[in-house]
Amino acid sequence: MSDHNDIYEENNNDSNNDNNHQNKSKFLNFKRSHFILLIIVTVIITALIAVFATIGVSNWKSGLNSDQRTEMQKVQEVYKTLNDEYYKETDSEKLSEAAINGMVKELDDPYSDYMTKKETKSFNEDVSGDFVGIGAEMQKKGNKIEITSPMKDSPAEKAGIQPKDVVTKVDGKSIKGQPLEAIVKKVRGKKGTNVTLTIERANQAHDITIKRDKIHVKSVEYEKQNDIGVFTINKFQDSTAGELKSAIIKAHKDGVRKIVLDLRNNPGGLLDEAIKMANIFIDKGETVVQLQKGDHKEEITASNDALKEAKDMEVSILVNKGSASASEVFTGAMKDYDKAKVYGSKTFGKGVVQTTNEFDDGSLLKFTNMKWLTPNSHYIHGKGIKPDVKISEPEYQTLNVIPNDKTYELGDSDKNVKTMKVGLSALGHKVNNNSNEFDNALQTAIESFQKENNLEVNGTFDKKTNEKFTQALVNKANKEDTVLQKLLKKLN
Secondary structure, X not given: OHHHHHHHHHHHHHHHHHXXXXXXXXXXXXXXXXXXXXXXXXXXXXXXXXXXXXXXXXXXXXXXXXXXXXXXXXXXHHHHHHHHHOOOOOOHHHHHHHHHHHHHHHOOOOOOEEEOHHHHHHHHHHHHOEEEEOOEEEEEEOOEEEEEEEOOOOHHHHHOOOOOOEEEEEOOEEOOOOOHHHHHHHHOXXXXXXXXXXXXXOOEEEEEEEEOEEEEOOOEEEEEEOOEEXXXXXXXXXXXXXXXXXHHHHHHHOOOOEEEEEOOOOOOEOHHHHHHHHOOOOOOOOEEEEEEEOOEEEEEEXXXXXXXXXXXXXXXXXXXXXXXXXXXXXXHHHHHOOOOEEEEOOOOOOOEEEEEEEOOOOOEEEEEEXXXXXXXXXXXXXXXXXXXXXXXXXXXXXXXXXXXXXXXOOOOEOXXXXXXXXXXXXXXXXXXXXXXXXXXXXXXXXXXXXXXXXXOOOOOEOHHHHHHHHHHHXXXXXXXXXXXXXXXXXXX
16 A cells, blocks of 8 residues: 555655646746737837937928828829839939929929030130130020020120020020020130020010130230229129239229229129128128028128228219129128219119039039128119219110011011111111101212122112121221210219
């Protein structure tokens, strides 16, 4: 019995040990599964945190709100779909450029442009002041390409290009619908080659052929006329303010106390240079220009003392319809502070400011980011600045181009006949009146002009006579600066 019992007890102990081992194993398995689950959960949570953090950082870096991100996602999906699934091979770079150009076009802003790397180079050349072309500043206004102003002594000016001329064709090919930079590229070319622009002026078309040349825009030119210093400021580019400052100091040493700042046909340029130039005359701490974006307005003040030599001088500013942008910033500040009297004709009227964003691939986005106001809060956009004293250009300098596809003769009645009479009279040929009637006196004047220019003397205003007539008026305008001479006469 005892042996049995012992055996039994022994067996019973073994059973208990097995149960304990089993329970322990279960416990260990339970703890191991918990541990693995905990690790998995931790990994998942960590991954989710990383994902959301990445998305959050990405969204923060993008600067887009949720609605904007949704719209951009759509753009990305369209881009990917067309790249991957369009039935013809696509150029991914051209697709992205087209998308950017589309966004810029939607702004309907003549001053906003997207430029490729090559186009950016041309843009930077403009700012620096050296390039090969015709020397005419252009802008896109609605669907039209308009001349802002021809540069002084440039091939464009010598050929008779004027501010507000609308360019419709380049070398006989329509430029309708093309981006501004593409048109600029067509106009530019190799030095010594010709380009023909078809321009519209007062709803009349005319072809003007211009020989391209290297354009070096000297920012400031100084000339002493009697006791008056005349400073021609062609464009606001790097160092313009410094050049003017040096020239004024020189003029002061020459005994000059009356100066004319000639800003005619100055298309503008760098805003900073206009501010620095105003600071030559405007005291430290005074507002030069106000920049406004939405409800936010910032006053840009003069950072240095005004030039002591400039304080001794009586300043006159000469402007016209080709004086734009930075020219108007400077003129507006000087006018508001009574630092100068403004002469000439009303300015262009560009009251907005552009900035640039250059990308890693060399392309560039130029866009309007704010408007500007004069120190006295005048907003001149689309209105221009009226001069204190109007000095009109001679009538012959404001004539419309006569179309060269028609011959005019005795007995005709046309508004272009009046143009002939005004022009021929300015060139020294006698006419009886400025009516629209092609009379005997005009026929005689044309015959005299034809003889003088070695043309066939037939008394009709034909294509060859028209070309010589236009060129003669351009040459006269380039030789005679009647507006400046009238101003100098007033100042003496």
